[in-house]
Amino acid sequence: MSKEIKFDDIKSYQSDLDSRKDAKVIGRAVAHEGVNAISANYSSVDANHPVFSIELETGDVADQKRSGRCWTFAALNTLRHKVANEFNLKGNFELSQNYINFWDKFEKSNFFLENILRTANKKLTSRRVAFLLAGPQQDGGQWDMLCALVEKYGVVPQSAMSETHNSNNSADLNSVLNLKLRRDALILRNLVNDGASDKKIAASKDKMLNEIYRMLVYALGEPVKKFDFEYRDKDNNYHIEKGLTPKKFYEKYIQLDLEDYVSIINSPTDDKPYKKTYTVDMLGNVVGGRQVKHLNLSIDDFEKLAIKQLKNGETVWFGSDVGQSSDRQKGIMDDKLYSRAELFDTDLTLTKAEQLDYGESLMDHAMVITGVDLVDGKPTKWKVENSWGKKVGTDGYFVMSESWFRKYVYQVVINKKYLSADLKKAQAKEPIVLDPWDPMGTLAKF
Template identity: 70%
Template sequence: MTSEINLDQLSKFQKNLDDDKNAAVLTRAVSHQGILATSSDYKSDSAMQPVFSIDLSTGKVADQKQSGRCWMFAALNTMRVRLMNTFKVGDDFELSQNYTNFWDKFEKSNYFLENVLKTANEPLDSRKVAWLMATPQQDGGQWDMLCALIEKYGIVPKSAMPETYSSSKSRELNKFLNLKLRHDAVILRELVANNESAEKISSTKEEMLNDIYRMLVYTLGNPVDAFDFEFRDKDNNYHIDRGITPQEFFKKYVNLNLDDYVSLINSPTDDKPFNKTYTIEMLGNVVNGRQVKHLNLDMDALKKLAIMQLENGETVWFGSDVGQSSDSKKGIMDTGLYAPDELFGTDLSLSKAERLDFGESLMTHAMVITGVDLVDGKPTKWKVENSWGEKVGTKGYFVMSDEWLDQFVYQFVINKKYLSEEQLKAQAQEPTVLKPWDPMGALA
């Protein structure tokens, strides 16, 4: 049945508003201050004080600036702590996000072109092709994608490949790189439609990659293949390691077995039973590289594992929907921060599963958990290292309430040694393949 809005309804709605003695006051407040400021609950400020029973030292907060590389910053921030603890590098030491960014852009371009070829016989208006062409590549990523890059290319200190204009302000590069990739997609689909040989398609794709490599060198700089690592430690002792390669640097200075770390998610939706593994079609960056794979667990299990890792002195990479009920200036993420439902006098509630199923939430940002406040063994709030510089929060660190974590955190990366035997068996399962647009395929 179709029912349009009629004048009688409008009169009724206006009368209901006129009869509300608080409506005029609220209209003035909201129209001048906005929704969030008017609905702020300042009790959250006092509850979210940045004091924690477990608090790991992780150095100066980095700044991703005007780019979407949070997943990369968060992962490299977890790794730099190992250098700080083992080699006593300074608190302002950083691993090169630009080096990793270069190879990510290049590998994502190749990954896109391969997917273009795989879908070349599907119509342009198919959902899969439309999804693919909507964003050929972007800044975001997931933990397994970072591992795939490091396993192939290693990492370097920021001094060996510093930031450029286009790494810190990525909009222009993304615009023209995606234009190039869509241009190339037209050509590849035409070659397939014309039944050109595999050799012709392969040579054409190689020419495309050559052009893309040149674009990336112009914008991000030449990726370093060997360099001198020079630093003074916190005791003022001088060190230099000459002619070291990125792979050698990772092995010697980070010395992390990436296979030990697995992605654990919390997706309480009917289509994803707990204790099962999942991957996402067409999600990745390195062709034939590490597969994106998630083990779905309930939130209590995830939090126990995160606390175990923190108690052992190691930070936790995690993905969340950072824009929900958060204040970036104060550095607070708390479900009690705002009360818009009370302000508007309406029900705005959705369960975590409903938010995922109906498009209200998904993972948008990756950060690092560096501490937790335990009361009677239970977490009440968590310390978070962000990558937005020191001008937000407490010198760049945020406070996340345990309730916020329950509702808006979707992914943890945990060392397998903390998993139970049952969880390890579940993680070893062959994953169910999800559609490309599944919310668990969102890029942080």
């Protein structure tokens, strides 16, 4: 039964407020300085001093600028750490984020069009069709989507395909590309519903992809096919290798089998029992490429695997809700950073499962764990390599408290060799298919 707000109700609420002796002082402070400034708990800064018992050497932080490619930057950072260490590279070596960006946008366009054809017999009001049309493609992604691109196209150093205005500032390109894809969706749906032949539909789609490829070359540059790789090592010795292809470069200089690296999630919701695998309908980029697949584990198992990988000298790609209780300039992520419940004298408590179920939190940003502080064998804080440049945090690095990790980190990427036999067996099972809008299908895009 619905009940309107009556003026007597408002009078009662105002009377309650007036009875609070500190209400006017708090109101002035919050109105003039803002919620976070007044609720800030600066003891959190002291508790998250950037010193760690285990700390891997990684180099300068990269900068994704005004784009949503955090997942790409984080993944390529984990790969470049290996190249820099293995070949003793001098200077700030980076892999080309724009090369991966080009193929990601091209493959996502095809992935979208294929899903439009798959759902062409459904009404526009269908939730799946509406979901597709809400975002035909965007900058964001997940770990398995990066693997699908690298396995098909390889990688190149940034010197072989540098950033452009549109890769650094992606809003305009995304806008026009999504307009193009929505119009293409209209055409394909009409063709299917008018009974056009498979040959005519395929020809129409091929024309669309040809036009999209041209748009991407104009905006991002033509993807490099062969290049020379030259560098100086830390002993100042000069090296050059000519005529490399992107896949040959990956095979020689990175030498990682991406099949060994799997996504582990912590989603303590009732619909996702632990030690089972999950995929998400209509989530991906490369048609025929690697499937997005998550193994769900308890937070204790989840955390132990991340520490094990760090102890063995490997950084950890991870996905989290970066906007929660974080200070960009101080470079701190701590759920005790702001005492907002205390400020407003109200209960703001939600469990991790409740945050996911009720839309309060989801994975929206990918970064790299490069260190951990262990006290008596237990983690107290984590060192994080972000991709927002050197002007935030400590030269671009953040400190993540242990409690924030347990509350807001949803995904880590772990080498299968660190999994127990029991977990390897669980990870190998066929995944349960989740709906496209499930929180574990959210793209990291900040």
